[in-house]
Amino acid sequence: MGAGSIGTYFGGWLAAAADVTLIGRAPNVDAITRDGLTVTDLAGRTRTVPPETLTLATEPSAVVGADYVLLTTKTHGLAAATQQIAPYLQHDSVVISLQNGLRNASAIDEALAGAFPSRASRPLVLSGMVPFNVVRTAETHWTQTTSGRPVFKDHPRVDPFVRVAQGGGLRVEVDPDMRAVLFGKLLLNLNNAVNALTGLPLAVELRDRDCRAVLAACQDEALALARRIGISPARMTPLPAAAMPALLRSPTPVFSNLARASLKVAPTARSSMADDLDAGRPTEIDELQGVVVQLGADHGSAAPVCARIVELVREAEASGPDRRRWSGAQLRAAVGL
Structure with missing residues (x-):
């Protein structure tokens, strides 16, 4: 959700090992629908993903049925994006925050409270961290430009996502102390x-x-x-x-x-x-x-x-x-x- 540079880059690698939906602005979605998606990492590895292997959407309702939702909006758009997807989440979905900053997981949890008043039935929210920059080097080509590996909160329910990410070519780590x-x-x-x-x-x-x-x-x-x-x-x-x-x-x-x-x-x-x-x-x-x-x-x-x-x-x-x-x-x- 919020498939700009980071979200699109992640989606391109994950698509090799999972069913991926990219929810973004119409110009991005239209371009990828037409030409597919290409991602390149810092070592020069490149993957091109045909558009027919992705689900491409501009509406938040496209999160329906998702096991994992990666929120990759900017921090200032996080609460609004969370409220938009909340009606379409499953109670057992896992929502992962990939924004810069210290307070995003708690902000997501608070924004979900309206749709899930009971904390026990609320989707699990976990923190993630992306250490590198991604730039758009062509209309449908996103390239990693600095080093580092993404880190996710160490939790049993994140383990399947980590396996898929590594299977898709993303080198990721987990850590119990995300603060x-x-x-x-x-x-x-x-x-x-x-x-x-x-x-x-x-x-x-x-x-x-x-x-x-x-x-x-x-x-x-x-x-x-x-x-x-x-x-x-x-x-x-x-x-x-x-x-x-x-x-x-x-x-x-x-x-x-x-x-x-x-x-x-x-x-x-x-x-x-x-x-x-x-x-x-x-x-x-x-x-x-x-x-x-x-x-x-x-x-x-x-x-x-x-x-x-x-x-x-x-x-x-x-x-x-x-x-x-x-x-x-x-x-x-x-x-x-």
């Missing part, structure tokens, strides 16, 4: 706003030490929050989460050498937030730097750099196509570093 996983991903996702504000390709932005200094400051604030609320962020790179800001602040040759083994970035990679700003869509900033600011205020953990980044993204959203593209040095000065 730690999601917080670890949040630390990486704090770069989405930095990348979007610069408008640079991800590989270029990460070679800019000023950009990395802004990201490091955001991560420092998020790590301070994690300590306040008792979360030990999962390690998403070979380095512990607490060591990432120091790596980001290191000279570019040092950063590049240390990051090369763990962070693979295609030349076309950029953050989905950059795509949202270019398209005039709302961003997920409330669940990235915004959640650090909000939870920080609740728990007495200051986050001035994250707060300033939220302001700058809001200004960019309001400016539309004429938004400012910041250099790393300008952005660093704008957040007071």
